[in-house]
Amino acid sequence: MDTGFFLDWIAGAAAVISSCRDHLTQLDSAIGDADHGVNLDRGFAAACAALSRQRPASPGAVLTLTGSTLIPQVGGASGSLYGAAFRAAGQALGAAAEVDPRALAAALEAGLDGVRELGASREGEKTMVDALAPANRALNDALARGLRLPDALAALTAAAEAGARATVPMRALKGRASYLGPRSVGHEDPGARSASLILGALRDAAAGR
Ligand code: ADP
Ligand code: MG
Numbered sequence: 001m002d003t004g005f006f007l008d009w010i011a012g013a014a015a016v017i018s019s020c021r022d023h024l025t026q027l028d029s030a031i032g033d034a035d036h037g038v039n040l041d042r043g044f045a046a047a048c049a050a051l052s053r054q055r056p057a058s059p060g061a062v063l064t065l066t067g068s069t070l071i072p073q074v075g076g077a078s079g080s081l082y083g084a085a086f087r088a089a090g091q092a093l094g095a096a097a098e099v100d101p102r103a104l105a106a107a108l109e110a111g112l113d114g115v116r117e118l119g120a121s122r123e124g125e126k127t128m129v130d131a132l133a134p135a136n137r138a139l140n141d142a143l144a145r146g147l148r149l150p151d152a153l154a155a156l157t158a159a160a161e162a163g164a165r166a167t168v169p170m171r172a173l174k175g176r177a178s179y180l181g182p183r184s185v186g187h188e189d190p191g192a193r194s195a196s197l198i199l200g201a202l203r204d205a206a207a208g209r
Pocket of ligand 1 (some may be wrong): 076078081
Protein backbone atom coordinates (compact mmCIF):
# COMPACT_ATOMS: atom_id res chain seq x y z
CA MET A 1 0.00 0.00 0.00
CA ASP A 2 1.41 3.33 -1.08
CA THR A 3 0.62 6.97 -0.41
CA GLY A 4 -2.18 6.88 -3.01
CA PHE A 5 -3.86 4.03 -1.17
CA PHE A 6 -3.95 6.02 2.06
CA LEU A 7 -5.24 9.10 0.24
CA ASP A 8 -8.02 6.90 -1.19
CA TRP A 9 -8.85 5.67 2.33
CA ILE A 10 -9.23 9.19 3.74
CA ALA A 11 -11.22 10.35 0.69
CA GLY A 12 -13.49 7.32 1.07
CA ALA A 13 -13.89 7.93 4.80
CA ALA A 14 -14.84 11.55 4.10
CA ALA A 15 -17.43 10.41 1.55
CA VAL A 16 -19.08 7.84 3.81
CA ILE A 17 -19.05 10.17 6.83
CA SER A 18 -20.68 12.82 4.68
CA SER A 19 -23.41 10.47 3.44
CA CYS A 20 -24.04 9.17 6.99
CA ARG A 21 -23.73 12.57 8.65
CA ASP A 22 -27.37 12.87 9.63
CA HIS A 23 -27.55 9.32 10.94
CA LEU A 24 -24.47 9.87 13.14
CA THR A 25 -25.92 13.10 14.44
CA GLN A 26 -29.21 11.33 15.18
CA LEU A 27 -27.36 8.68 17.19
CA ASP A 28 -25.61 11.46 19.10
CA SER A 29 -28.90 13.26 19.73
CA ALA A 30 -30.16 10.18 21.60
CA ILE A 31 -27.25 9.93 24.04
CA GLY A 32 -25.13 13.06 23.49
CA ASP A 33 -25.39 16.56 22.12
CA ALA A 34 -26.30 15.90 18.48
CA ASP A 35 -23.05 17.07 16.92
CA HIS A 36 -21.10 13.92 16.01
CA GLY A 37 -22.04 13.69 12.32
CA VAL A 38 -21.75 17.40 11.65
CA ASN A 39 -18.39 17.65 13.43
CA LEU A 40 -16.84 14.61 11.76
CA ASP A 41 -18.10 15.65 8.34
CA ARG A 42 -16.48 19.07 8.73
CA GLY A 43 -13.26 17.46 10.01
CA PHE A 44 -12.88 14.89 7.22
CA ALA A 45 -13.68 17.49 4.56
CA ALA A 46 -10.94 19.68 6.08
CA ALA A 47 -8.55 16.70 6.13
CA CYS A 48 -9.15 16.10 2.40
CA ALA A 49 -8.54 19.77 1.67
CA ALA A 50 -5.31 19.75 3.71
CA LEU A 51 -4.13 16.57 1.97
CA SER A 52 -4.68 18.02 -1.49
CA ARG A 53 -2.98 21.27 -0.50
CA GLN A 54 0.06 19.77 1.22
CA ARG A 55 0.46 16.55 -0.78
CA PRO A 56 2.17 14.45 1.91
CA ALA A 57 4.91 12.23 0.53
CA SER A 58 4.36 9.03 2.52
CA PRO A 59 1.53 6.91 3.96
CA GLY A 60 2.58 7.91 7.48
CA ALA A 61 2.49 11.59 6.58
CA VAL A 62 -1.05 11.16 5.15
CA LEU A 63 -2.31 9.77 8.45
CA THR A 64 -0.41 12.25 10.61
CA LEU A 65 -1.75 15.24 8.66
CA THR A 66 -5.25 13.74 8.81
CA GLY A 67 -5.01 13.46 12.60
CA SER A 68 -3.56 16.93 13.04
CA THR A 69 -6.42 18.37 10.99
CA LEU A 70 -9.16 16.39 12.74
CA ILE A 71 -8.22 17.63 16.22
CA PRO A 72 -9.06 21.31 15.71
CA GLN A 73 -11.65 20.85 12.94
CA VAL A 74 -13.81 18.17 14.60
CA GLY A 75 -13.40 19.44 18.15
CA GLY A 76 -15.07 17.74 21.10
CA ALA A 77 -14.16 14.34 22.42
CA SER A 78 -14.09 12.57 19.09
CA GLY A 79 -11.84 15.22 17.48
CA SER A 80 -9.13 14.65 20.06
CA LEU A 81 -9.59 10.88 20.03
CA TYR A 82 -9.63 10.35 16.26
CA GLY A 83 -6.86 12.92 15.96
CA ALA A 84 -4.72 10.99 18.42
CA ALA A 85 -5.53 7.72 16.65
CA PHE A 86 -4.54 8.91 13.18
CA ARG A 87 -1.42 10.65 14.46
CA ALA A 88 -0.30 7.56 16.37
CA ALA A 89 -0.99 5.37 13.34
CA GLY A 90 0.95 7.77 11.11
CA GLN A 91 3.90 7.81 13.48
CA ALA A 92 3.90 4.03 13.61
CA LEU A 93 4.26 3.92 9.81
CA GLY A 94 7.26 6.27 9.90
CA ALA A 95 8.59 7.47 6.55
CA ALA A 96 8.16 4.19 4.64
CA ALA A 97 6.91 4.61 1.06
CA GLU A 98 5.18 1.21 1.04
CA VAL A 99 3.20 -0.40 3.85
CA ASP A 100 2.68 -4.14 4.09
CA PRO A 101 -0.35 -5.71 5.84
CA ARG A 102 1.56 -6.37 9.07
CA ALA A 103 2.70 -2.77 9.27
CA LEU A 104 -0.86 -1.61 8.62
CA ALA A 105 -2.13 -3.82 11.46
CA ALA A 106 0.58 -2.46 13.78
CA ALA A 107 -0.36 1.11 12.85
CA LEU A 108 -4.05 0.46 13.57
CA GLU A 109 -3.04 -1.05 16.90
CA ALA A 110 -1.03 2.10 17.69
CA GLY A 111 -4.12 4.14 16.79
CA LEU A 112 -6.28 2.11 19.14
CA ASP A 113 -3.69 2.51 21.90
CA GLY A 114 -3.79 6.26 21.30
CA VAL A 115 -7.57 6.30 21.83
CA ARG A 116 -7.40 4.09 24.90
CA GLU A 117 -4.67 6.22 26.46
CA LEU A 118 -6.21 9.61 25.80
CA GLY A 119 -9.73 8.45 26.61
CA ALA A 120 -8.69 6.31 29.58
CA SER A 121 -11.10 3.85 28.03
CA ARG A 122 -11.41 0.15 27.42
CA GLU A 123 -13.89 -2.23 25.86
CA GLY A 124 -17.37 -2.49 27.31
CA GLU A 125 -17.75 1.22 28.07
CA LYS A 126 -19.90 2.02 25.00
CA THR A 127 -17.36 4.03 23.00
CA MET A 128 -15.50 3.84 19.69
CA VAL A 129 -13.12 1.39 21.43
CA ASP A 130 -15.92 -1.20 21.23
CA ALA A 131 -15.67 -1.10 17.42
CA LEU A 132 -11.91 -0.53 17.09
CA ALA A 133 -10.66 -3.23 19.47
CA PRO A 134 -12.54 -6.22 18.00
CA ALA A 135 -11.72 -4.93 14.50
CA ASN A 136 -8.00 -4.98 15.25
CA ARG A 137 -8.26 -8.45 16.75
CA ALA A 138 -10.06 -9.69 13.65
CA LEU A 139 -7.43 -8.19 11.36
CA ASN A 140 -4.53 -9.73 13.29
CA ASP A 141 -6.33 -13.04 13.37
CA ALA A 142 -7.06 -12.96 9.63
CA LEU A 143 -3.44 -12.12 8.78
CA ALA A 144 -2.20 -14.90 11.07
CA ARG A 145 -4.46 -17.31 9.17
CA GLY A 146 -2.84 -16.20 5.92
CA LEU A 147 -5.81 -14.33 4.44
CA ARG A 148 -5.08 -11.85 1.67
CA LEU A 149 -5.40 -8.18 2.51
CA PRO A 150 -8.87 -7.55 0.98
CA ASP A 151 -10.31 -10.51 2.89
CA ALA A 152 -8.50 -9.54 6.08
CA LEU A 153 -9.91 -6.01 5.82
CA ALA A 154 -13.38 -7.43 5.18
CA ALA A 155 -13.00 -9.35 8.47
CA LEU A 156 -11.80 -6.15 10.15
CA THR A 157 -14.90 -4.26 8.98
CA ALA A 158 -17.33 -7.04 9.88
CA ALA A 159 -15.92 -7.11 13.41
CA ALA A 160 -16.17 -3.32 13.69
CA GLU A 161 -19.82 -3.44 12.56
CA ALA A 162 -20.64 -6.16 15.05
CA GLY A 163 -18.78 -4.20 17.72
CA ALA A 164 -20.82 -1.08 16.99
CA ARG A 165 -24.10 -3.02 17.13
CA ALA A 166 -23.01 -4.60 20.41
CA THR A 167 -22.89 -1.15 22.04
CA VAL A 168 -26.72 -0.90 21.91
CA PRO A 169 -27.36 -2.79 25.18
CA MET A 170 -24.32 -1.30 26.94
CA ARG A 171 -24.44 1.42 29.55
CA ALA A 172 -22.10 4.30 28.72
CA LEU A 173 -19.24 4.69 31.18
CA LYS A 174 -17.19 7.31 29.30
CA GLY A 175 -17.90 10.59 27.58
CA ARG A 176 -21.05 12.68 27.49
CA ALA A 177 -23.34 9.63 27.17
CA SER A 178 -22.20 8.45 30.62
CA TYR A 179 -24.09 11.39 32.18
CA LEU A 180 -27.29 9.57 31.20
CA GLY A 181 -26.43 6.54 33.31
CA PRO A 182 -28.91 3.74 32.68
CA ARG A 183 -30.78 5.86 30.12
CA SER A 184 -27.85 5.40 27.74
CA VAL A 185 -28.89 1.76 27.31
CA GLY A 186 -30.77 0.90 24.11
CA HIS A 187 -28.92 3.24 21.72
CA GLU A 188 -25.96 2.59 19.48
CA ASP A 189 -22.87 4.61 20.34
CA PRO A 190 -22.24 7.24 17.64
CA GLY A 191 -18.45 6.96 17.89
CA ALA A 192 -18.54 3.18 17.53
CA ARG A 193 -20.68 3.61 14.41
CA SER A 194 -18.37 6.23 12.88
CA ALA A 195 -15.35 4.03 13.64
CA SER A 196 -16.93 1.17 11.73
CA LEU A 197 -17.64 3.51 8.78
CA ILE A 198 -14.03 4.75 8.74
CA LEU A 199 -12.71 1.18 8.80
CA GLY A 200 -15.21 0.23 6.08
CA ALA A 201 -13.60 2.87 3.89
CA LEU A 202 -10.23 1.17 4.48
CA ARG A 203 -11.70 -2.14 3.28
CA ASP A 204 -13.14 -0.39 0.23
CA ALA A 205 -9.79 1.25 -0.59
CA ALA A 206 -8.19 -2.22 -0.67
CA ALA A 207 -11.04 -3.74 -2.69
CA GLY A 208 -10.73 -0.98 -5.30
CA ARG A 209 -7.18 -2.00 -6.23
P1 ADP B 1 -18.70 15.16 22.19
O1 ADP B 1 -19.11 14.10 23.19
O2 ADP B 1 -17.61 16.04 22.71
O3 ADP B 1 -19.88 15.90 21.64
P2 ADP B 1 -18.67 13.61 19.76
O4 ADP B 1 -20.14 13.69 19.82
O5 ADP B 1 -18.05 14.08 18.50
O6 ADP B 1 -18.00 14.37 20.98
O7 ADP B 1 -18.19 12.10 19.98
C1 ADP B 1 -18.79 11.27 20.92
C2 ADP B 1 -18.14 9.90 20.83
O8 ADP B 1 -16.81 9.95 21.34
C3 ADP B 1 -18.83 8.86 21.67
O9 ADP B 1 -19.90 8.26 20.95
C4 ADP B 1 -17.71 7.86 22.00
O10 ADP B 1 -17.63 6.85 21.02
C5 ADP B 1 -16.48 8.71 21.91
N1 ADP B 1 -15.91 8.94 23.23
C6 ADP B 1 -16.26 9.88 24.12
N2 ADP B 1 -15.48 9.80 25.22
C7 ADP B 1 -14.62 8.76 25.02
C8 ADP B 1 -13.55 8.16 25.77
N3 ADP B 1 -13.19 8.62 26.98
N4 ADP B 1 -12.89 7.11 25.22
C9 ADP B 1 -13.21 6.66 24.00
N5 ADP B 1 -14.20 7.18 23.24
C10 ADP B 1 -14.90 8.21 23.74
MG1 MG C 1 -21.46 14.97 20.63
